[in-house]
Structures are given as C-alpha cells and as structure tokens.
Amino acid sequence: MRDRTLCVKRPEISHEGFASLAIPTYRASTIVFDNAESYASRSKRGPDGYTYGLHGTPTSRTLEASITALEQGQRTILVPSGQAAITIVFLSVLMPGDSVLIPDSAYPPVAGFCENFLKPRGISYRIYDPMIGGGIADLIDSTVKLIWTESPGSTTMEVQDIPAIVAAAKARGILTGCDNTWATPLYFKPLVHGMDFSSMALTKYVGGHSDLLMGSIAVGNIALHRRLKDTMRMLGIGVSPDDCALALRGMETMGVRLAHSGRVALDIAKRIALLIPEGLVLHPALPGSPGHESWQRDFAGSSGVFSIVIPPHAEAVLPDHLTAAKTFSIGASWGGTHSLLAPMRITRATDKQAHEGTILRVSIGLEDEEDLWADLEPIVDAIAASPPAFARTA
Numbered sequence: 001m002r003d004r005t006l007c008v009k010r011p012e013i014s015h016e017g018f019a020s021l022a023i024p025t026y027r028a029s030t031i032v033f034d035n036a037e038s039y040a041s042r043s044k045r046g047p048d049g050y051t052y053g054l055h056g057t058p059t060s061r062t063l064e065a066s067i068t069a070l071e072q073g074q075r076t077i078l079v080p081s082g083q084a085a086i087t088i089v090f091l092s093v094l095m096p097g098d099s100v101l102i103p104d105s106a107y108p109p110v111a112g113f114c115e116n117f118l119k120p121r122g123i124s125y126r127i128y129d130p131m132i133g134g135g136i137a138d139l140i141d142s143t144v145k146l147i148w149t150e151s152p153g154s155t156t157m158e159v160q161d162i163p164a165i166v167a168a169a170k171a172r173g174i175l176t177g178c179d180n181t182w183a184t185p186l187y188f189k190p191l192v193h194g195m196d197f198s199s200m201a202l203t204k205y206v207g208g209h210s211d212l213l214m215g216s217i218a219v220g221n222i223a224l225h226r227r228l229k230d231t232m233r234m235l236g237i238g239v240s241p242d243d244c245a246l247a248l249r250g251m252e253t254m255g256v257r258l259a260h261s262g263r264v265a266l267d268i269a270k271r272i273a274l275l276i277p278e279g280l281v282l283h284p285a286l287p288g289s290p291g292h293e294s295w296q297r298d299f300a301g302s303s304g305v306f307s308i309v310i311p312p313h314a315e316a317v318l319p320d321h322l323t324a325a326k327t328f329s330i331g332a333s334w335g336g337t338h339s340l341l342a343p344m345r346i347t348r349a350t351d352k353q354a355h356e357g358t359i360l361r362v363s364i365g366l367e368d369e370e371d372l373w374a375d376l377e378p379i380v381d382a383i384a385a386s387p388p389a390f391a392r393t394a
C-alpha cells in the first residue's frame, strides 16, 4: 500500500491483555460489513443490531444495558434530552384523534408540547390533578391512549399513587409512563410497578456533573422498544457516544452521590420544617408533604431536590438572599455536584388558586451541609418572621 492509503487504512494492533475498567468510546457513522450478503441483509439485524452509528454503538448500548438492568426492564433507548424522552414516547404511541392524560405537576414543557405541537396535529390532552389516584378512571374515555405520570412532580413534589393509576389503566388497556428523573431507578422502579415506560433526564443525576444533556426511556416490552426505535429512526435522532461515556462515568458514582445529597437534603428539609409554618416544606419523605404515604410505600429513598413555599411576606426579600448566597448557585437544571436554588412560579390548570406565589426549589449537591445552611438560614428567618402577617394572608 502506498502512503496516502496508509494514512487511511490503519494497521491492526493487538487488544490481547488489554483489560481496562474504562468503557471504550466507540464513535461511528458508517458500519462496515464482511461481505455483500451481510450488507444486503443488514435490516435483518433488527433493533439490537449495528447498522449505522446514529442507531447505536457499543458505548451507547452499554449505557442502555446499564439503565435496563437498574430499571429491571427489557430494553432502553437513549435520546438527546429529558424532554425528548417524554416527547418520543408521546410521538410513538399517539395518533390523530387520540388523547393523553398528563399531571398538572409535570415538567412544564410537557404541557407546552401537548398544546403547541400535538394539539395542532389532532392529538388532544387533558391535565389532571396529580393526587387523583384511582379517580383517573373517570377521565378515561375511548380516545385516551396514554397516561403520563411524574412522581414526585416538578417543584410541587406530589408523589402519585402509581399502583392505583396503573390498575385503572390496565383495566382499560391503556399505556402508562412515568418520568423517574427525581428518584432514579435506585429509589423507584416504575416498570416493576406495572408502568410501560420509565423515562429519565440523564442530564440530572446520571450525568451528575451539569455538563451533559441526555434522556432515557426504559420499557418492559420488546414491541414497545421497536416502536420507539422506529420513531427515532424516522426522526433521524441519536446520541453522541462521547456523551454516553460521560453518562456511564456519572452512573458509577450515582449511588454515593445520591446517598449524600439525599441525606443532606432531608436533614436540611427537617431543620427548616421545625422553624417555619407547617406545610411549607415540600419533601416527599416529610409527613404532610403531598403523597408522603405513597412515597413511604413505593420508594426506597429520597434524592436531593425539595421545595420551600415562600409566603407572601417573604417574597420581597428573597431575590436579595438568593444573590447573597455563597455556596448555592442560582439555576434550574438540578442533579449535579453543585447545589442550586431556583425560584419558581407555578400556574395550575386544575386549580388556578393553588401555588399562586413563589416556590423555591432546592437541589442539594455535594458541598458541606453547614455552608449550605448558612445560605438558607436568612431565607428561613424571613419566612419565620412576622407569623401574624402570614396568618392573615393565609
């Protein structure tokens, strides 16, 4: 071979004896075939085979298999974001004339997708109270093809009665899915509870370092896997093997990160709950938090995100306290090693009066608890101050 060919055709090197604990990052667009017949019959390789880099490499398959094992499912697919994990499920199962039920506590862009993308295409949706439980049966008509859940809900932290919702759905042959980003399969396994889809924003706890965007959808059924893969192929969507390698690295430490963040978050939530009026700390592991009994029954632990309802008298001073925070950063995309505060304003479709003011979402990372407490203390003091004024407005 001549020089310019040698620049392209690499010499074979031995892998013998190379046993590494790291996952190799396999990048590929083209997949090559041994002979003309195997190329001609490449579609017979099915959704698990390798045919094109967009549809998976050994690096992405390793991440998929790890998530499948944790979720106790059959297969997992990877998508470019947590939001895409939800939209790809919806696009895979809903046809014009169908409808989907979504909880009022869902990650807000989910309702935006339903309203601005699905509705103009003839797919309708209905927003339900996340605490509805078995009452969901009353909302099921012949158009409903999917019931979406998110437990606990974004910011307002309602833990849903997943077994009751699954029972109502199964009785009518309707598919169910759960956004499992907060708990991760370490603390909750939606598929084991009978859900058809379990999605995660890997952007959060699996990535774990605020530097990658990805989502996952685990299923307990091969036919559903094929439907999801078909949607991905039609849309031309895949994920980068470099991001998969980062996510695999993140997953190795997820257990210890969650144990630490979860312990510190619960400890801080309990400290705050002792100092401010009842019901203002929204943490699934605290009695009185919405759905606490479901959390106790169904979950194996709690992660590092909870919320504080800011009463009207404390709202004015909150921005200054947030700006003054030394250890917390202000930001929305939680689940990393850095603790975050995010003031949120919630609008409820099912109850316009509910959650009218500001809710402060707290994400605990890996810093020392007392440094975090020092930032939160002035906010807690502001909430605890002038309780008579609070009592009048409540």
Ligand SMILES: *Cc1c(COP(=O)(O)O)cnc(C)c1O
Pocket (backbone or CB within 6 Å): 080, 081, 082, 083, 084, 107, 150, 154, 179, 181, 182, 201, 202, 203, 204, 213, 214, 215, 333
């Ligand atoms: C962040 C988040 C998402 C979206 O994830 P992205 O990767 O940012 O698109 C979806 N669901 C929940 C519960 C989230 O917290």
